[in-house]
Amino acid sequence: MSATRFGLWGAGHLVLLATLVGCGDGEVVVTACRPGTLATTGGCVEVCDDQSSSADCHRLTSKSCTGPDGASIADGAAVTYYENESVRHGSTCDGEVRMCVGGSLSGSYPFADCYVRPPELQGRVLWTRSDLGVAALWTVAAGTAVSPLPMTASAFVNNNTGVGAAWQATSYEEVDEHTAYVLWTRSDTGRAALWKIDPASGDDPIRVIASADLGAATGIGANWQATSYHHGNATTGYVLWSRRDTGQAALWKVDPSKMTGVMTATASSVLHNTAGVGAGWLATSYEHVNDTTAYVLWSKVDTGVGILWKVNPTNLASSTTIALVSYAYLSAATGVGALWQARDYQHVDDTHAYVLWSRGDNGQAVLWEVNPSVAATIPIVSSAFVQSAAGIGGPWLATSYRVGY
Secondary structure, three states, X not given: OEOOOOEEOOOOOOOOOOEEEEEEOOEEEEEOOOOOEEEEOOEEEEOOOOOOOOOOOOEEOOOXXXXXOOOEEOOOOEEEEEOOOEEOOOOOOOEEEEEEEOOEEOOOXXXXXXXXXXXXXXXXXXXXXXXXXXXXXXEEOOOOOOOOEOEEEEEEEOOOOOOOOOOEEEEEEEEEOOEEEEEEEEOOOOEEEEEEXXXXXXXXXXXXXXXXXXXXXXXXXXXXXXXXXXXXXOOEEEEEEEEOOOOEEEEEEEOOOOOOOEEOOOEEEEEOOOOOOOOOOEEEEEEEEEOOEEEEEEEEOOOOEEEEEEEEHHHHHHOOOEEEEEEEEEOOOOOOOOOOEEEEEEEEEXXXXXXXXXXXXXXXXXXXXXXXXXXXXXXXXXXEEEOOOOOOOOOOEEEEEEEEO
């Protein structure tokens, strides 16, 4: 039987704990401790204070932990973390107590806070058909609890402000009850226009409050489409451009407060067409979360495959290439496949988002609720088809979905 002597670096105090005694062949058993010793898997530990100069006394230094949110957790302290950043209205946040022991943090839940989301009141689906240059906006039941999603109201979007045949309404962004934006594009010329509308005006067609052409810029022209608009604030918006034949994409920053005449980019960057995309892929949606985090949705219509990129848009200000942080494929399931397009992505939080799929040959659409935090293949949490009604069918294409609270 042997004993190993170690020490605990304390604050000038002796610590009295149990002892482990080795019995040979690597075995260690717990024995009654004597004062001034403690138990470790290495054997008997002698505890000495911070002033001891004994060569036989080995001090054990307290080690803190770093939480998944970057917070420092003291050795021996316990902190509650949560499984999800948010949960649906009516659900409860699931927490886990994680303890720091000698520099090792127990448990696995990653979020320091969790909140119960307010009830999702309604959803908006933008439909378009490019052969006529027309668009329609539907109000549908929110989320994916009911399938098919019932349409509760609809109205055409007025197409008398510079658009017509060959134009396609590609993106809808709702800021508040009376303010929303519709992005139009035509790929044969590379032109685009942004409209500001009042979705609650009661008008049919919906009245256009203001509009502006998006001015031509370096590299944008024929075969390019303006596929997505994300509204940041009163003076900052983002326009995503892409061309399917080459798999290229570019991002513009624009000022939506200047919606007269021609709106030009205040900054622009390109996106590398790597990480699984290339010729045949179209970047269909851009969702700006903050200055260092954004998401880009890609779709390949011939195979019905979708990819979600997480990017860092910091370089947008310096007109360089936007950095790719990570990417994941969208799970191939729930009725989508060849001819289906992943058209829109709405990020609610790190574990909750929506993806709209559509196919223009028959006017079908399906909404997925997904968890974007999962790597490799993003799983479907739930899904629902969008009800086919109100004159919608082939060749109508659902291009945008926004949820309202």
